């Protein structure tokens with residue numbers, strides 16, 4: 001049966017988004033599922049705003065086009081200076097701009113066309129044809145190897161992602177009121193984690209990203225005053241060199257909260273420095289004890305320890321959070337980026353965290369902007385709201401993880 005997910009790899013998707021700026025792709029139509037049929041195409045793609053079409057042919061080419069204007073079957077010519085065609089040349093998509101003075105499309109009830117030149121799903125067939133008009137300067141040999149047989153055709157809705165600057169603009173529906181703060185505090189306090197007593201949330205990220213500060217900030221909210229239990233600060237290399245599990249309480253003598261934040265040494269770009277990928281894997285499997293002193297030149301050796309029984313579900317990690325400093329994201333070195341990818345691959349190879357790891361990179365709903373308490377002396381409503389919203393989302397993701405693993409595993 002045809003799958004309802006896109007054939008694009010994450011990297012290809014990212015590359016295509018790169019052509020369009022800060023955007024997200026939402027799946028609208030997939031020909032192998034919905035049919036190579038203009039009526040079905042319009043049913044799913046009309047009045048959706050800007051869209052991206054991605055076609056695949058039997059020679060392995062990936063190509064398509066973007067239009068910033070709605071499909072509406074108006075029968076009118078559409079002017080759209082932002083429209084373009086693209087084709088992957090190797091790993092990167094190359095953009096072909098529309099020539100000035102040309103219409104980007106004829107907005108009729110037939111299948112999608114670009115510049116009345118390139119027709120996709122022509123005559124309700126898995127076919128692309130070039131009508132030879134010159135709205136776009138294309139070289140069909142380069143673009144799709146002159147192979148008009150489509151093996152798939154997908155259409156995505158393009159959604160702009162506002163800049164991650166929550167203080168300036170409500171890019172997500174955060175309600176900035178004390179009532180909402182109280183509500184979130186209550187939701188978190190009373191959150192029932194399925195299968196275990198407390199969700200274990202692991203924070204990983206570069207040195208100085210704010211992992212320790214995140215714990216301190218959450219702890220401060222529930223303590224009602226600034227706390228600095230996890231050592232946070234500025235230094236080129238990691239201040240945190242131990243694995244620490246920080247349980248949280250609702251106030252000094254209060255009840256335990258339903259989650260534990262796990263702090264680690266930072267990732268560093270050199271191999272053999274900072275947190276090791278093997279160590280991360282051991283942490284996630286629940287093998288590494290609290291206060292374990294990391295050795296940056298050698299990973300943790302499970303055999304050395306007296307661990308005779310396999311760790312229980314409670315001892316494993318249920319949610320992994322990548323902590324990143326948004327002001328430094330454009331400076332992130334490619335070596336560090338490679339480390340991130342290596343970690344994601346490692347997470348993927350651990351069956352139990354598949355669900356969690358697949359959420360690590362791309363989905364926007366999993367990007368949680370926060371402002372940690374770093375210089376403040378007093379708690380601040382806006383910071384609290386972002387921090388609490390992040391915790392709430394982490395607890396939900398941990399729940400997804402529990403839902404995803406087999407029910408027998410949750411039993412003691």
Ligand SMILES: Nc1nc2c(ncn2[C@@H]2O[C@H](COP(=O)(O)OP(=O)(O)O)[C@@H](O)[C@H]2O)c(=O)[nH]1
Nearest residue numbers: 207208209210211212213232233234371372374
């Ligand atoms: N401006 C600002 N500084 C932060 C924030 N979070 C942490 N910091 C500062 O960044 C530095 C590194 O933070 P730390 O928590 O030790 O990072 P870690 O290495 O990931 O544990 C410290 O000087 C913090 O005060 C934040 O949200 N905003």
Ligand SMILES: [Mg+2]
Nearest residue numbers: 211212239240
């Ligand atoms: Mg730290």
